[in-house]
Amino acid sequence: MEIRRLDFSNAARCAELEQQLFPEDNPWSRDIFVVEFAQPNNLYLGVFDGDDLLAYGGISQLGPRHDPEFEIHTIGVDPDHRRRGLGRLLMQQLLAVVDSTGGEVFLEVRTDNEAAIALYEGLDFDRIGERKNYYQPSGADAYTMKRPARSEK
Structure with a gap:
């Protein structure tokens, strides 16, 4: 297994996984991933087994560089590879990037996604907080x- 930065060549596979993972909540298309990957303040990582993308996650840095905050945009694990720690591994890598700057991290998660809530906690x-009717349709x-700011500086 290897963690690598995602690029345009991975967008179709990410969209395929989104469709499997979030079919009732307007899954992101290939084109949305392409746009996300191109943003200079975004970082998307994937867990690969050889050339096979098994999991993906993305984060965005918001606010000024001297006082940033971060937002987890998405994270997903191929249903055939769940319960192997891939989501945790990705989150740890994304949070290590955050910790090098000391910013707070925010995310949204479905209230019925107990596995993800447990991971994040x-x-x-x-x-x-709670956002009613957040996921559409x-x-x-x-x-x-929210995870408070930390720093490894």
Whole structure:
């Protein structure tokens, strides 16, 4: 297994996984991933087994460089490779990038996604709010979660 930065050549596979993982919540298309990968303040990583992309995740840096905050945009694991720690591995890599700057991290997660909530709480995220009907078109609610700033400087 290897973690690598994602690029345009990975967009179709990410979109394929999105369709499997989030079919009722307007999964991102290949074109959306292409746009996301091109943004200078975004970082998307993938877990690969050879050339096979098994998991992906993305984060964005917001605000000024001297006082940034970060937002997890998406994270997903191929259903055939769940329960192997790939989501945790990706989150740890993304959070290591954050920790080098000391910024806070935010994310949204479906209130019924107990596995993801447990992962995030295990990585020191706290629930700070709830967004009704956040995911569309399903109308599922989301928790907003936050991890306080840390620094490895």
